[in-house]
Amino acid sequence: MADRDIIIGIDAGTSVIKAVAFTLNGTQVGTSAVLNSYDTAPDGAATQDMARTWADCARALRGLQDKVDDLSARVAALAVTGQGDGTWLVGADNRPVTDAWLWLDARAARTTTDLAAKPQNAARFAATGTALNTCQMGAQMAHMDQHCPDLLDRAEAALHCKDWLYLNLTGERATDPSEASFTFGDFRTRQYDDDVIAALGLTHRRALLPQIIDGTRVTHPLSAKAAGETGLPEGTPVSLGYVDMVMTALGAGVHTGDAGTACSTIGSTGVHMRAVTSDDVHLTDGAQSGYVICLPAPNMVTQVQTNMAATLNIDWALRMAADLMSETGHPHDYADLVGRIDGWMGRSTPGALLYQPYVSEAGERGPMVNPNARAGFIGLAAHHRFADLMRGVVEGLGMAARDCYAAMNTGSGGDMPSELRITGGAARSPALRAVLAACVEAPVRVSTREEAGAAGCAMMAAVAIGAYPDMDACIAEWVTPLLGDAEQPDPLLTETYAGLYPAYAAARDALTPVWDQLAEHRRASHERQLETNERSLDAGPVTASTKGS
Ligand SMILES: Nc1ncnc2c1ncn2[C@@H]1O[C@H](COP(=O)(O)OP(=O)(O)O)[C@@H](O)[C@H]1O
Numbered sequence: 001m002a003d004r005d006i007i008i009g010i011d012a013g014t015s016v017i018k019a020v021a022f023t024l025n026g027t028q029v030g031t032s033a034v035l036n037s038y039d040t041a042p043d044g045a046a047t048q049d050m051a052r053t054w055a056d057c058a059r060a061l062r063g064l065q066d067k068v069d070d071l072s073a074r075v076a077a078l079a080v081t082g083q084g085d086g087t088w089l090v091g092a093d094n095r096p097v098t099d100a101w102l103w104l105d106a107r108a109a110r111t112t113t114d115l116a117a118k119p120q121n122a123a124r125f126a127a128t129g130t131a132l133n134t135c136q137m138g139a140q141m142a143h144m145d146q147h148c149p150d151l152l153d154r155a156e157a158a159l160h161c162k163d164w165l166y167l168n169l170t171g172e173r174a175t176d177p178s179e180a181s182f183t184f185g186d187f188r189t190r191q192y193d194d195d196v197i198a199a200l201g202l203t204h205r206r207a208l209l210p211q212i213i214d215g216t217r218v219t220h221p222l223s224a225k226a227a228g229e230t231g232l233p234e235g236t237p238v239s240l241g242y243v244d245m246v247m248t249a250l251g252a253g254v255h256t257g258d259a260g261t262a263c264s265t266i267g268s269t270g271v272h273m274r275a276v277t278s279d280d281v282h283l284t285d286g287a288q289s290g291y292v293i294c295l296p297a298p299n300m301v302t303q304v305q306t307n308m309a310a311t312l313n314i315d316w317a318l319r320m321a322a323d324l325m326s327e328t329g330h331p332h333d334y335a336d337l338v339g340r341i342d343g344w345m346g347r348s349t350p351g352a353l354l355y356q357p358y359v360s361e362a363g364e365r366g367p368m369v370n371p372n373a374r375a376g377f378i379g380l381a382a383h384h385r386f387a388d389l390m391r392g393v394v395e396g397l398g399m400a401a402r403d404c405y406a407a408m409n410t411g412s413g414g415d416m417p418s419e420l421r422i423t424g425g426a427a428r429s430p431a432l433r434a435v436l437a438a439c440v441e442a443p444v445r446v447s448t449r450e451e452a453g454a455a456g457c458a459m460m461a462a463v464a465i466g467a468y469p470d471m472d473a474c475i476a477e478w479v480t481p482l483l484g485d486a487e488q489p490d491p492l493l494t495e496t497y498a499g500l501y502p503a504y505a506a507a508r509d510a511l512t513p514v515w516d517q518l519a520e521h522r523r524a525s526h527e528r529q530l531e532t533n534e535r536s537l538d539a540g541p542v543t544a545s546t547k548g549s
């Protein structure tokens with residue numbers, strides 16, 4: 001029998017579910033990916049079929065066998081991470097209670113605002129280090145408890161995405177220390193906290209919260225059923241990873257022991273992180289914002305500010321172009337449009353426009369929490385063309401990153417990092433990297449690690465099975481050697497963005513009442529629409545949902 005020399009990391013993202021094979025010392029040897037999708041509805045719902053998600057995960061694992069010779073005989077361990085937040089309710093016989101509510105679901109917006117205004121919310125923030133937002137399971141369960149309690153009545157466990165996959169892989173209902181503590185617990189103890197649960201009004205639902213296990217120490221064996229569905233050997237140790245945001249950052253270099261560094265993921269969502277010890281966490285004064293997410297290393301956490309939407313803004317702009325092309329009968333290829341971004345950046349003037357990248361239907365969560373925030377350009381003039389708009393969008397992502405680091409009170413007064421490690425799809429663009437470097441006034445480095453999220457959780461499995469004595473030893477082989485060269489910020493660009501940032505921040509504050517008025521307008525017209533629909537039920541079905549991915 002061949003040596004067991006492969007660890008498989010599963011990263012179940014919002015847009016793609018990937019299974020990635022690594023050797024024990026971190027060389028990537030194969031990837032298998034399955035496209036993911038979710039449903040949206042006018043009331044703000046963003047949901048995903050739980051059974052299909054597991055089936056897609058199993059399909060990705062089966063697909064990996066075609067990419068790696070003799071995989072089944074060589075696999076030493078599996079690990080799983082996935083999209084964070086959201087609510088994946090499991091009932092009798094481990095069956096889904098309903099479709100999962102994703103982190104993109106905006107239905108809990110009002111409940112979130114109400115809970116955040118209560119005096120108990122201060123103690124909740126002090127323990128979790130995390131501002132309440134509509135993405136989180138705590139807010140979503142509180143909303144369900146008030147508006148659709150039958151869902152919780154029928155549930156036996158409230159899981160996150162990766163926990164649902166772990167349940168299907170091993171038969172164990174469990175969650176990890178990161179999501180448990182930023183949602184319902186304390187990042188210092190990595191345990192649930194009764195005051196936090198009470199502040200969310202969920203004490204009577206406490207039994208729904210599963211056991212917390214740390215995948216660097218505990219594994220469970222792959223069940224016979226899962227072995228049948230994935231083609232991997234029964235009994236293979238499975239490690240439950242932390243939430244994908246921190247797995248990606250771990251794989252991309254957020255914690256290599258170098259002082260002052262930070263890591264930003266510029267994918268669908270934008271995640272900006274600095275690794276600190278839990279004693280060094282400085283929570284924001286005044287308005288609450290951000291997350292504190294534990295790292296799978298003793299006493300280490302990340303201070304996090306996260307933009308709801310990062311490349312979703314780029315995709316929005318490209319889809320506008322693609323729609324127009326389709327309408328005029330011109331075939332378009334999305335990959336071709338993405339490939340043109342750097343060309344458009346080269347033909348446009350830096351700092352000509354402001355773009356607020358709050359394009360998510362659920363508003364923004366970093367550095368301010370505002371479900372009503374929406375995207376927009378400021379400063380348009382008649383001579384601006386598509387290239388200028390695209391530059392504006394990319395610069396908006398840079399400004400948003402600066403805004404997040406400026407709000408991150410790490411004891412250094414919101415100083416920018418001394419070096420920024422970046423990952424996520426948009427890190428492929430040299431022009432975008434230059435914008436980021438100039439906006440945060442720091443050199444950027446891109447890891448050659450292709451699948452940082454899958455690597456992050458595979459690293460946990462590597463420690464769990466004893467391939468490394470601890471996470472630091474694993475980082476030294478899996479992460480540090482893969483960091484690319486530093487790309488220095490251009491002085492002129494830096495000056496331009498430093499000059500523009502105060503206007504970006506002022507616009508964000510000034511538009512708050514406008515966003516509130518627009519939200520009220522949307523709510524009223526949605527209610528009018530519902531009344532109209534009720535009156536015209538006889539006239540046939542109404543289209544209520546769309547697909548996203
Ligand atoms: N060369 C590029 N330049 C700019 N943006 C890019 C480039 N390649 C990919 N992207 C953006 O990155 C996105 C995918 O990022 P990724 O991190 O893979 O997504 P996710 O966060 O959903 O896992 C694409 O939708 C696209 O907007």
Ligand SMILES: O=P(O)(O)OC[C@H](O)[C@H](O)CO
Pocket residue numbers: 012013014015082083084085103135243244245267268269
């Ligand atoms: O699916 P991706 O974009 O990889 O991750 C989503 C995050 O986990 C989410 O933003 C958590 O709220």
